[in-house]
Amino acid sequence: MKKTLITAVSALMLSAGGAQAATFAHGHQADGQSSYSHVSYSQQVNQDITGFEEYASIASVIDPSSFTVRVTENNVSNRVILFSDNYGRTQYKSVFVKKTGLLKVISQKGGGVLLQTTVTGNTAAPEAKPDQKPAQPASTISSLPEYKTLAAHVDISGLAPAVVSDNYNNRTILLKDANGRGQYKSIFVKRTNMLKIVDLNGGQIFYGAAE
Secondary structure (H helix, E strand, C coil): CHHHHHHHHHHHHHHHHHHHHHHHHHHHHHHHHHHHHHHHHHHCCCCCCCCCCCHHHHHCCCCHHHCEEEEEEECCCEEEEEEECCCCCEEEEEEEECCCCEEEEEECCCCCEEEEEEEECCEEEECCCCCCCCCCCHHHHCCCCCHHHHHHHCCCCCCEEEEEEECCCEEEEEEECCCCCEEEEEEEECCCCEEEEEECCCEEEEEEECC
16 A cells, blocks of 8 residues: 555656646747747848938949848938848948948948948949949940840930949949949849849839840
8 A cells, every 4th residue: 555655646746747847848949939030020120221311322332122221320420231131141331421421331241342432412422443343435335135225224325334243143234424423223134134224313213134
């Protein structure tokens, strides 16, 4: 009788301990899921910066619509904007000094300054950038496959094109006015033959297959 009583008490204690452990594990898992969901949500924030005075200058060297945009600092002195890819990795950063109008767009991949300029209102006077090819007559791009479509949507007769990047995947052309300010930008995806044309003062004006 005594042996049977001891066995029953031991079984009861083991059962209670297992239930408590299961409850703890479930609570810990739930907390972990909740925390993960919060982190994922915070990374999906995408802010509209098209109303900022430095937007046109930023868009002259990168395409903000291709990134997740987040303003990390915005006070009376400075405004700092991060541009991240789909995996949350920061690719570019812009730093705008409001008092002087100085703007820098920095590549986080190589640490190089893509653009350093002074912004006045909605216009910018870009300084020379060592990593950007100088503007050339329109005839220099007339043999490119995207030229016909670009010329059909933009009057390039008074603009000077500059090929700012040309690699295995994409080619980006910046069309500048007589004062050296970017007015239009085209992005040609070679593999798919798709072309995007952006008015730097008004937004995207074409997206489709290049003729």
